[in-house]
Amino acid sequence: MIRSILAPWRGWLIATVLIMLLAQSLAVVPPLIVQKIVDENLTVGVSAGLLLLAMLYLGATVAAPSVTALSDYFIAFIAQGALHRLRVKLFAHLQTLPMSYFDQTPLGDIISRCTADVDTVDTLFSTGVASLVTNLLQIVATAIAMVALNVPLSLVAALALPPLIAITQYFRVRVRDAE
Numbered sequence: 134m135i136r137s138i139l140a141p142w143r144g145w146l147i148a149t150v151l152i153m154l155l156a157q158s159l160a161v162v163p164p165l166i167v168q169k170i171v172d173e174n175l176t177v178g179v180s181a182g183l184l185l186l187a188m189l190y191l192g193a194t195v196a197a198p199s200v201t202a203l204s205d206y207f208i209a210f211i212a213q214g215a216l217h218r219l220r221v222k223l224f225a226h227l228q229t230l231p232m233s234y235f236d237q238t239p240l241g242d243i244i245s246r247c248t249a250d251v252d253t254v255d256t257l258f259s260t261g262v263a264s265l266v267t268n269l270l271q272i273v274a275t276a277i278a279m280v281a282l283n284v285p286l287s288l289v290a291a292l293a294l295p296p297l298i299a300i301t302q303y304f305r306v307r308v309r310d311a312e
Contacts, residue, residue: 138215142214146211149211153201153266153270155200156270157267159193159196159197160274161274161278162189162197163193165278165282166186166190169186170186170187174186205263211258212259216258219251223247223250
């Protein structure tokens with residue numbers, strides 16, 4: 134069902150994912166430039182190339198949020214188009230129901246349920262899935278940057294993951310049981 138609703142925006146979805154990849158790649162560039170400035174210029178007292186690095190830093194710092202805003206716009210565009218399509222399909226489905234269904238179910242309940250369900254899907258599309266993909270790409274980009282900078286230090290940092298996963302799992306189960 135969701136696949137058929139999103140089918141007309143397949144190209145937009147691919148473009149949005151690529152833009153999100155670009156945004157996350159740009160987000161790790163400023164720290165890499167700062168590292169280069171510190172290691173190759175400030176510690177050895179060389180001022181040649183500082184202006185170029187500063188301009189690159191400024192460009193990356195401005196470009197990352199700009200590209201992120203573009204991906205947010207695309208996500209909203211796709212979500213609203215998909216929601217429109219969902220509303221049209223829902224309305225078409227309601228028109229195929231027999232009149233006896235409307236005799237048994239109050240019209241206000243039907244409209245309220247449809248509106249609430251579409252709003253739930255809107256929240257899922259606009260915030261849930263987009264945030265999940267963005268955060269996943271951010272983790273991958275950060276991990277790649279860490280490994281590119283220093284493999285042994287990245288492995289030491291990765292040692293924190295197993296206890297973190299275990300603690301998260303522990304609390305996830307406790308919270309679920311508490312509900």
